[in-house]
Amino acid sequence: xxxxxxxxxxxxxxxxxxxxxxxxxxxxxxxxxxxxxxxxxxxxxxxxxxxxxxxxxxxxxxxxxxxxxxxxxxxxxxxxxxxxxxxxxxxxxxxxxxxxxxxxxxxxxxxxxxxxxxxxxxxxxxxxxxxxxxxxxxxxxxxxxxxxxxxxxxxxxxxxxxxxxxxxxxxxxxxxxxxxxxxxxxxxxxxxxxxxxxxxxxxxxxxxxxxxxxxxxxxxxxxxxxxxxxxxxxxxxxxxxxxxxxxxxxxxxxxxx
Amino acid sequence: xxxxxxxxxxxxxxxxxxxxxxxxxxxxxxxxxxxxxxxxxxxxxxxxxxxxxxxxxxxxxxxxxxxxxxxxxxxxxxxxxxxxxxxxxxxxxxxxxxxxxxxxxxxxxxxxxxxxxxxxxxxxxxxxxxxxxxxxxxxxxxxxxxxxxxxxxxxxxxxxxxxxxxxxxxxxxxxxxxxxxxxxxxxxxxxxxxxxxxxxxxxxxxxxxxxxxxxxxxxxxxxxxxxxxxxxxxxxxxxxxxxxxxxxxxxxx
Numbered sequence: 195x196x197x198x199x200x201x202x203x204x205x206x207x208x209x210x211x212x213x214x215x216x217x218x219x220x221x222x223x224x225x226x227x228x229x230x231x232x233x234x235x236x237x238x239x240x241x242x243x244x245x246x247x248x249x250x251x252x253x254x255x256x257x258x259x260x261x262x263x264x265x266x267x268x269x270x271x272x273x274x275x276x277x278x279x280x281x282x283x284x285x286x287x288x289x290x291x292x293x294x295x296x297x298x299x300x301x302x303x304x305x306x307x308x309x310x311x312x313x314x315x316x317x318x319x320x321x322x323x324x325x326x327x328x329x330x331x332x333x334x335x336x337x338x339x340x341x342x343x344x345x346x347x348x349x350x351x352x353x354x355x356x357x358x359x360x361x362x363x364x365x366x367x368x369x370x371x372x373x374x375x376x377x378x379x380x381x382x383x384x385x386x387x388x389x390x391x392x393x394x395x396x397x398x399x400x401x402x403x404x405x406x407x408x409x410x411x412x413x414x415x416x417x418x419x420x421x422x423x424x425x426x427x428x429x430x431x432x433x434x435x436x437x438x439x440x441x442x443x444x445x446x447x448x449x450x451x
Numbered sequence: 452x453x454x455x456x457x458x459x460x461x462x463x464x465x466x467x468x469x470x471x472x473x474x475x476x477x478x479x480x481x482x483x484x485x486x487x488x489x490x491x492x493x494x495x496x497x498x499x500x501x502x503x504x505x506x507x508x509x510x511x512x513x514x515x516x517x518x519x520x521x522x523x524x525x526x527x528x529x530x531x532x533x534x535x536x537x538x539x540x541x542x543x544x545x546x547x548x549x550x551x552x553x554x555x556x557x558x559x560x561x562x563x564x565x566x567x568x569x570x571x572x573x574x575x576x577x578x579x580x581x582x583x584x585x586x587x588x589x590x591x592x593x594x595x596x597x598x599x600x601x602x603x604x605x606x607x608x609x610x611x612x613x614x615x616x617x618x619x620x621x622x623x624x625x626x627x628x629x630x631x632x633x634x635x636x637x638x639x640x641x642x643x644x645x646x647x648x649x650x651x652x653x654x655x656x657x658x659x660x661x662x663x664x665x666x667x668x669x670x671x672x673x674x675x676x677x678x679x680x681x682x683x684x685x686x687x688x689x690x691x692x693x694x695x696x697x698x699x700x701x702x703x704x
Binding site for chain 1: 545
C-alpha cells in the first residue's frame with residue numbers, strides 16, 4: 195500500500211487528512227507543501243493537482259483533491275476505527291455539517307490573511323510576489339490570492355468577516371447544545387473537518403467564541419483538543435500555528451486533570 | 452414518509468424528482484411557486500428559515516442540500532442501486548457533487564444564465580414587476596468573507612461572461628470524464644448522472660454556440676441518454692411550461 199499526503203499545516207483544508215490519518219493510526223508519507231512560498235503553484239505540484247490547491251492525497255494511485263470527500267474514501271479503504279456513522283440519517287447530518295458547517299471559515303480566512311498570511315507573504319518582496327501570483331492557474335483563485343496577498347481589505351470587509359465568524363460560531367453552538375458531536379452521538383468526519391477550521395477560534399477570535407458566548411462549542415473544542423491524535427497531528431506543523439495549538443492542548447489537558 | 456417541496460423539474464428539484472421516480476418511492480409532493488416567492492411564506496419558513504427549495508423532509512429532518520439528499524436516498528433505499536459501492540467511485544461521485552453543487556459551481560452559474568437569458572425575456576412584465584417588489588421586501592442577506600471580497604473584486608467584470616466561462620469549464624470536465632465510460636462514475640448510471648443532468652440539461656439550449664454536438668459530443672449524447680429514461684421523461688413531462696417553454700428541455704425530448 196502507498197499513501198502520500200501533500201499538504202501544509204494542520205489548518206483548514208490542509209489539516210483534514212493529517213488529523214484524520216492520525217485518528218486512524220495509519221502511516222503515510224508526508225510531503226510538506228509550503229503555501230507561504232506558493233509551492234502549491236509550482237509546476238511539479240500542478241502536475242499532480244492542476245488546480246493548485248492543498249491537500250492532495252494519493253492512495254495506491256488514486257489522486258484525491260477534494261479534502262472532505264477524500265476522508266470518506268480513506269475511512270473505508272484503510273484499517274483502524276471508522277469515523278462514519280452507520281445510520282443513513284446520521285450520515286446525511288455528517289455530510290451536511292462537513293459541507294456547510296465551516297462555511298464561516300471563508301470569513302475567518304479573510305481575517306487570517308489580514309493579520310498573518312498577508313504580512314508573511316509580503317516578506318517575499320514585491321517582484322517575487324507578483325511573479326508567483328501571475329502563475330496561479332485558476333482565474334478565480336488568482337483574484338483571491340492577489341487581494342489576499344496585498345491584504346487590501348476595507349474596514350467594512352473586516353467587520354463583516356468578524357460578524358460572519360460570530361454567526362458561524364452561534365450556528366455550531368446551537369447544534370452542539372443538541373448533541374455531543376455534529377453528526378450525533380459519535381465523533382465523525384464532520385468534527386474533524388470543522389475542528390481543522392475552528393481550532394484557533396478561542397485563541398484568536400474570542401469576540402466570537404468564549405465560555406460566555408458559546409458554551410457548548412467551547413466544551414466540544416476542549417473535548418477534541420484532548421484527543422491524542424490531535425497532538426500527534428500538530429507535531430507535523432512548522433509555523434507558529436503549531437505552538438499556539440500545542441499551548442491550547444496543554445491547557446485543555448490540565449483543566450481535565 | 453417522504454415529503455418533497457419542489458419547484459419546476461429543473462436543477463435540485465429535477466434531481467430529487469428523478470431519484471424518487473427511479474427508485475419508485477412513494478412521497479407527498481408539494482409544488483412551491485418560487486416566482487410567487489412562496490418559499491418565503493411563513494408556513495414554508497418553518498421548514499426552512501432560509502427558504503431553500505427543493506426541500507426533502509423525512510425522518511423529522513428537513514434536508515436542504517439536494518446533492519446530499521440524493522446520497523441519503525441511496526443509503527436509505529439501496530435498491531434499485533443508483534450509487535457505486537466501490538470507495539474510489541464513491542469518492543468520484545462526491546467530488547462531482549462538489550463541482551456541480553458547490554459555491555460558484557455549475558448550478559449557480561446556470562441559474563444566473565437561465566434567469567438572465569431566458570426568464571427575464573419570457574416572463575410577462577406584470578409578473579416581473581410583482582416579483583421585484585416582493586424581492587425588495589425580503590431581508591437582504593449580507594455577504595461576508597471571501598464571498599464579499601470576490602463579489603467586489605468581480606464587480607466590474609461582466610457577470611454573465613464569468614458564468615459562461617464557469618459553465619464551459621465544467622462542461623469540459625464532463626466531456627473528459629465521459630471519455631472513460633458512458634456514465635460519470637464507475638460503469639453504471641448513478642445519482643452523479645442524475646445530478647449532472649439536473650444542472651446541465653438546459654446548458655445546450657442556454658449556450659448553443661459553445662456547448663453543442665461539435666464542441667461537447669459526449670456531453671450531448673450523455674444528456675440524451677439520460678433524457679430518454681422513462682423516469683426522467685415522466686418527470687420532465689410535469690413541467691408547467693409556463694415560464695420557459697422548451698428552454699429547460701434536453702435535446703431528444
